[in-house]
Amino acid sequence: MADDRDVTDLVSTDQRPASRAVADGLTASQVAQLQRIVRADPSASDDVERARAFTALAAADTSADTAELLTGVVADRSEGEIDRAVAAINLGLLATPTAVRGLVANLDPGSDQVLLRVVTALGWIGDAGALEALDDVDVDWPPLRRQLAFARALIASRTGRADPPIPTTPAGTPAQGPTQEVTLRALPPDEVARHLAQLRGTTYAVTPSASLGYELRSGDAQWTVFVNDAVVVDGQVHRLFEQRAIAALLARYDELTGERTVQYVALSQPVDAHVVCSVLRADGEVFASGRLRRDAGDVRLDISGVAATGSPAGMTAALEAGGEVGLQLPRRPPRRGEPITST
Numbered sequence: 001m002a003d004d005r006d007v008t009d010l011v012s013t014d015q016r017p018a019s020r021a022v023a024d025g026l027t028a029s030q031v032a033q034l035q036r037i038v039r040a041d042p043s044a045s046d047d048v049e050r051a052r053a054f055t056a057l058a059a060a061d062t063s064a065d066t067a068e069l070l071t072g073v074v075a076d077r078s079e080g081e082i083d084r085a086v087a088a089i090n091l092g093l094l095a096t097p098t099a100v101r102g103l104v105a106n107l108d109p110g111s112d113q114v115l116l117r118v119v120t121a122l123g124w125i126g127d128a129g130a131l132e133a134l135d136d137v138d139v140d141w142p143p144l145r146r147q148l149a150f151a152r153a154l155i156a157s158r159t160g161r162a163d164p165p166i167p168t169t170p171a172g173t174p175a176q177g178p179t180q181e182v183t184l185r186a187l188p189p190d191e192v193a194r195h196l197a198q199l200r201g202t203t204y205a206v207t208p209s210a211s212l213g214y215e216l217r218s219g220d221a222q223w224t225v226f227v228n229d230a231v232v233v234d235g236q237v238h239r240l241f242e243q244r245a246i247a248a249l250l251a252r253y254d255e256l257t258g259e260r261t262v263q264y265v266a267l268s269q270p271v272d273a274h275v276v277c278s279v280l281r282a283d284g285e286v287f288a289s290g291r292l293r294r295d296a297g298d299v300r301l302d303i304s305g306v307a308a309t310g311s312p313a314g315m316t317a318a319l320e321a322g323g324e325v326g327l328q329l330p331r332r333p334p335r336r337g338e339p340i341t342s343t
Contacts, residue, residue, distance in 0.1 A: 055090055081113055
């Protein structure tokens with residue numbers, strides 16, 4: 001538990017933002033100090049960055065009071081655009097009905113930058129009512145239009161609304177294959193639990209499975225594939241063949257902080273005897289597409305590229321019933337000067 005010292009050193013302009021662990025340990029008195037900073041109370045210190053106070057408060061207190069305070073910041077057009085945007089994102093991290101209502105009430109904030117964060121946050125936590133509200137939003141700015149489509153797809157996947165899948169653009173050039181070694185392995189439950197404890201930020205209103213998860217490595221980069229618990233049956237993802245879903249979250253590991261943050265989201269939708277999958281970046285850009293199919297009790301995922309920088313293509317992952325993983329990668333064409341071998 002943190003001591004009852006003044007919290008201004010946690011949110012001052014010359015300090016790093018407070019970590020989640022620090023925010024979790026704040027006392028009721030310190031939370032009250034943060035609330036005064038968020039309200040811009042004259043008694044609060046001037047040597048603070050209010051946006052940091054929004055983040056610390058949202059991590060420390062998920063009550064309706066916090067949601068209402070942050071909603072007030074988003075709604076107040078006399079506030080700075082950055083403060084309003086940060087407040088909107090932190091409403092998404094609260095993941096409460098009050099936060100959802102506050103975001104829906106601010107779908108006309110008079111700023112594309114603020115609206116982008118409102119739409120992003122609704123994608124994280126929005127319900128069926130939020131989806132109906134987003135249906136009435138019409139935007140021209142490409143990043144906002146892309147994020148709006150992503151938010152609608154996320155909420156439709158959670159609520160089961162039968163929207164069409166997000167369209168993908170086929171890759172314009174043949175796949176060249178990965179230039180770094182790619183590995184995929186199933187994680188035992190104790191490792192899944194350890195990775196879950198390191199997960200920070202939004203989980204897109206998904207409960208990750210405590211028993212099924214994978215580790216994906218490419219070069220020095222490492223991701224955890226957190227599988228949506230709602231689609232797991234008998235250690236396999238069979239429910240993906242029955243319902244639209246947020247299938248998995250791919251969280252990047254940060255060696256400096258020891259934390260994992262979701263970088264990609266896998267959406268799925270059953271079509272006939274297979275499942276169409278799209279892997280999207282957090283900004284809504286489709287990174288890869290693929291199909292899941294059943295094969296003698298196992299599930300196979302075929303990945304194809306789309307018109308996105310760095311998109312993979314030609315990979316096949318066999319997710320076997322016993323928890324084993326088989327990964328087949330496309331052969332990389334030899335570079336100039338390399339010997340050409342045959343097998």
